[in-house]
Amino acid sequence: MALTSKQRAVLRGMANTMDPVFLIGKGEIDETLIAGVEDCIAARELIKLKVLETSEYEPRQAAEILCEALHAECVQVIGRKFVLYRQKPKDSAYADQLRFK
Numbered sequence: 698m699a700l701t702s703k704q705r706a707v708l709r710g711m712a713n714t715m716d717p718v719f720l721i722g723k724g725e726i727d728e729t730l731i732a733g734v735e736d737c738i739a740a741r742e743l744i745k746l747k748v749l750e751t752s753e754y755e756p757r758q759a760a761e762i763l764c765e766a767l768h769a770e771c772v773q774v775i776g777r778k779f780v781l782y783r784q785k786p787k788d789s790a791y792a793d794q795l796r797f798k
Contacts, residue, residue, distance in 0.1 A: 699770075700770050700772070700782070705772055705773070708743060708772045708780065708782055709772060709773050709780070711743060712743055712745055712772060712773070712780040715743070715744075715745045715780075716745065717745045717746055717747035717778060718737055718741075718744050718745065718746065719733065719734055719737070719744070719746045719747070720746070720747050720748075720749055721746060721747070721748045721749065721752050721754060721759050722749045722751055722752055723749075723751050723752060723753070725753075726754065726759060726762050726763065726766075731763070731766050731767070734746070734763060734767060734781075735767055738767060738769060738781060738783050739783075739785070742782060742783060742784060742785055743772075743780065743781075743782050744780070744781055745778055745779070745780050746759070746760075746763070746778065746779055746780075746781065747777055747778045748777045748778075748779075749777070750777070756774050756776070756777050756778065756779050757774050757779070759779070760774055760779040760781065763781060764781065767781070767783060768783065769781045769782060769783035770782045770783065
């Protein structure tokens with residue numbers, strides 16, 4: 698599902714007040730990190746992550762790796778933080794707000 702610019706804007710607004718739930722540091726993006734982010738995005742749909750200065754990954758690079766592994770959409774990358782979104786199959790909390798007429 699490709700997000701439209703309006704949907705992306707709504708999600709950016711929702712993520713603006715969120716705190717990062719995961720920090721990507723010196724270690725690699727391994728199966729343990731992916732499993733943790735998978736559980737979190739399955740529960741919340743919209744999550745913010747932060748890449749520390751000591752990480753070997755750039756924020757956009759980390760976002761692309763996680764998006765590919767989780768089948769999620771990258772909403773935005775600003776500075777060292779990025780926002781991921783993956784819609785739940787049913788009863789989506791954000792789905793009603795993303796539908797535009």
